[in-house]
Amino acid sequence: xxxxxxxxxxxxxxxxxxxxxxxxxxxxxxxxxxxxxxxxxxxxxxxxxxxxxxxxxxxxxxxxxxxxxxxxxxxxxxxxxxxxxxxxxxxxxxxxxxxxxxxxxxxxxxxxxxxxxxxxxxxxxxxxxxxxxxxxxxxxxxxxxxxxxxxxxxxxxxxxxxxxxxxxxxxxxxxxxxxxxxxxxxxxxxxxxxxxxxxxxxxxxxxxxxxxxxxxxxxxxxxxxxxxxxxxxxxxxxxxxxxxxxxxxxxxxxxxxxxxxxxxxxxxxxxxxxx
Amino acid sequence: xxxxxxxxxxxxxxxxxxxxxxxxxxxxxxxxxxxxxxxxxxxxxxxxxxxxxxxxxxxxxxxxxxxxxxxxxxxxxxxxxxxxxxxxxxxxxxxxxxxxxxxxxxxxxxxxxxxxxxxxxxxxxxxxxxxxxxxxxxxxxxxxxxxxxxxxxxxxxxxxxxxxxxxxxxxxxxxxxxxxxxxxxxxxxxxxxxxxxxxxxxxxxxxxxxxxxxxxxxxxxxxxxxxxxxxxxxxxxxxxxxxxxxxxxxxxxxxxxxxxxxxxxxxxxxxxxxxxxxxxxxxxxxxxxxxxxxxxxxxxxxxxxxxxxxxxxxxxxxxxxxxxxxxxxxxxxxxxxxxxxxxxxxxxxxxxxxxxxxxxxxxxxxxxxxxxxxxxxxxxxxxxxxxxxxxxx
Numbered sequence: 311x312x313x314x315x316x317x318x319x320x321x322x323x324x325x326x327x328x329x330x331x332x333x334x335x336x337x338x339x340x341x342x343x344x345x346x347x348x349x350x351x352x353x354x355x356x357x358x359x360x361x362x363x364x365x366x367x368x369x370x371x372x373x374x375x376x377x378x379x380x381x382x383x384x385x386x387x388x389x390x391x392x393x394x395x396x397x398x399x400x401x402x403x404x405x406x407x408x409x410x411x412x413x414x415x416x417x418x419x420x421x422x423x424x425x426x427x428x429x430x431x432x433x434x435x436x437x438x439x440x441x442x443x444x445x446x447x448x449x450x451x452x453x454x455x456x457x458x459x460x461x462x463x464x465x466x467x468x469x470x471x472x473x474x475x476x477x478x479x480x481x482x483x484x485x486x487x488x489x490x491x492x493x494x495x496x497x498x499x500x501x502x503x504x505x506x507x508x509x510x511x512x513x514x515x516x517x518x519x520x521x522x523x524x525x526x527x528x529x530x531x532x533x534x535x536x537x538x539x540x541x542x543x544x545x546x547x548x549x550x551x552x553x554x555x556x557x558x559x560x561x562x563x564x565x566x567x568x569x570x571x572x573x574x575x576x577x578x579x580x581x582x583x584x585x
Numbered sequence: 586x587x588x589x590x591x592x593x594x595x596x597x598x599x600x601x602x603x604x605x606x607x608x609x610x611x612x613x614x615x616x617x618x619x620x621x622x623x624x625x626x627x628x629x630x631x632x633x634x635x636x637x638x639x640x641x642x643x644x645x646x647x648x649x650x651x652x653x654x655x656x657x658x659x660x661x662x663x664x665x666x667x668x669x670x671x672x673x674x675x676x677x678x679x680x681x682x683x684x685x686x687x688x689x690x691x692x693x694x695x696x697x698x699x700x701x702x703x704x705x706x707x708x709x710x711x712x713x714x715x716x717x718x719x720x721x722x723x724x725x726x727x728x729x730x731x732x733x734x735x736x737x738x739x740x741x742x743x744x745x746x747x748x749x750x751x752x753x754x755x756x757x758x759x760x761x762x763x764x765x766x767x768x769x770x771x772x773x774x775x776x777x778x779x780x781x782x783x784x785x786x787x788x789x790x791x792x793x794x795x796x797x798x799x800x801x802x803x804x805x806x807x808x809x810x811x812x813x814x815x816x817x818x819x820x821x822x823x824x825x826x827x828x829x830x831x832x833x834x835x836x837x838x839x840x841x842x843x844x845x846x847x848x849x850x851x852x853x854x855x856x857x858x859x860x861x862x863x864x865x866x867x868x869x870x871x872x873x874x875x876x877x878x879x880x881x882x883x884x885x886x887x888x889x890x891x892x893x894x895x896x897x898x899x900x901x902x903x904x905x906x907x908x909x910x911x912x913x914x915x916x917x918x919x920x921x922x923x924x925x926x927x928x929x930x931x932x933x934x935x936x937x938x939x940x941x942x943x944x945x946x947x948x949x950x951x952x953x954x955x956x957x958x959x960x961x962x963x964x965x966x967x968x969x970x971x972x973x974x975x976x977x978x
Binding site: 398399400401404406419420421422423456465467468469470471472473474489490491492493494495497498499500501502503504505506507509510511512513514569570585 | 589590592598599600601602603604605607608662665666667668669671672674675678679680682683684685686688769773774775776924928929930931
């Protein structure tokens with residue numbers, strides 16, 4: 311009886327040893343292939359522009375709300391340039407309208423995706439603010455363009471479980487669409503509502519400051535088309551750049567400073583009601 | 586693009602991107618399931634670690650319940666992901682600043698732990714079953730025992746030692762896993778309704794409530810189906826645990842709410858409007874009223890008057906069912922409620938529950954029913970019940 315037991319025990323040990331060995335080699339194989347896979351992927355996807363040096367720049371963005379006329383050409387340009395879904399629920403940039411009517415304490419707020427504005431334009435693909443305040447006594451009104459703030463301390467990057475979203479050395483928050491698992495934790499974490507889910511690619515999406523353009527020395531599409539220079543973009547490392555001068559010459563603000571995200575979109579001319 | 590996403594209706598001003606909900610009913614089911622796991626495991630540990638004998642009749646069943654639900658915890662997450670085939674990216678290159686990066690590891694660790702614990706808990710039984718005359722059965726159970734049929738005193742002592750150690754590790758394991766889920770929500774500063782230090786504690790209390798309640802419901806149902814008497818001491822113990830944790834759970838949630846209103850931060854008016862309006866039924870009526878206050882009342886009356894026998898079983902069963910609804914509504918009110926309050930603090934959204942589709946009601950029901958089916962199969966393969974004993978009363 312004892313001998314039999316020992317025999318079965320010995321066989322079991324051999325079996326267990328084989329099991330452990332198989333598991334270890336399997337794990338090693340998976341590990342090696344992933345490391346190799348990551349390396350080749352990183353090499354292929356380094357930059358949209360081959361000879362661009364991301365250590366030489368620090369990008370920043372300015373918004374002069376006193377200049378914005380709410381024409382929404384920026385929204386249109388962004389959608390076309392970046393292939394953003396042409397509906398009323400996905401925007402890399404949008405414009406808010408704040409209107410104080412006589413006798414009212416709080417501003418009335420809407421954006422181009424408001425159903426009334428869509429009804430006025432006739433299509434979700436055409437952006438327009440309607441004339442709903444015609445004939446009303448408006449005491450104060452202004453437009454506020456919004457977008458990803460490319461924060462120095464971005465909540466979205468903090469919560470991403472895979473590291474698919476990251477901050478580049480030149481200060482832009484990007485998403486690796488090949489690596490994003492589409493959990494949308496970052497969508498929840500962004501205090502500014504700048505992120506959305508790209509249902510075609512099934513990954514998270516947002517403004518990149520047109521990284522494919524700025525690394526070639528061009529301006530982001532929204533800045534390029536703004537007819538009144540309400541959107542300012544440039545290199546914070548260059549003291550003579552548009553953005554450095556904008557920050558130096560104005561008393562600038564950022565959105566929701568209490569969040570501690572340290573946004574890199576600097577605003578002029580916004581109001582206590584701006585969210 | 587049409588039909589790929591479902592939009593939310595809203596009042597006031599919300600950011601344009603907020604009109605599509607990021608986390609749907611599946612993310613309600615996910616913390617609900619981890620909570621059931623933690624709660625069921627707690628009951629099992631009361632016997633296996635703390636040696637409370639009255640929980641013995643359900644201790645192994647509780648362990649199987651925890652295992653079956655835990656095996657399905659990744660399901661709602663995988664169904665929700667845009668790229669489920671990339672899910673392992675989070676484990677291959679975990680981004681350590683993310684509150685969610687470690688979930689895969691914790692979940693895997695916990696599944697292994699509960700499996701091991703179950704293995705030890707059922708080993709002696711499996712050895713007995715491996716003597717079956719049926720060849721297939723014999724092979725199945727012999728393979729499960731790893732071809733060891735040692736049931737000597739020494740071997741049993743060894744099993745018990747490991748059962749004890751694994752159950753001890755499992756207590757912080759199960760509660761850590763669930764408290765961690767609370768942290769995933771509580772650490773998000775962008776949402777006023779979520780960003781709270783009390784969130785992990787609230788999640789933990791509700792986890793124990795839901796797990797104990799589930800065991801009460803299953804124990805009563807299974808006993809009726811098997812036509813076996815319900816162990817009154819055991820049921821009383823479970824009812825007392827439910828009673829106590831319900832009281833604590835409600836208290837902490839009230840403290841949390843009081844804190845929110847007392848701090849009176851910007852946007853509190855919107856939250857007030859939300860609770861008094863769209864959230865009133867699911868929050869005040871279902872979660873607090875029918876789901877928590879009513880079972881507390883029933884249990885208090887029964888404990889006070891010393892109710893026994895069938896009325897006690899019925900009262901406890903009803904209380905447990907209500908508590909299960911309450912905890913589900915708590916998850917709903919946190920996950921869905923949090924997303925219905927716009928980050929602008931100037932508008933409220935309203936989630937339209939889809940019926941079909943990967944993130945719809947049917948998928949959620951499927952995910953919740955699947956562990957019960959697995960549990961039924963498991964109890965057939967590994968009967969967890971102790972030999973029937975005569976009812977006390």
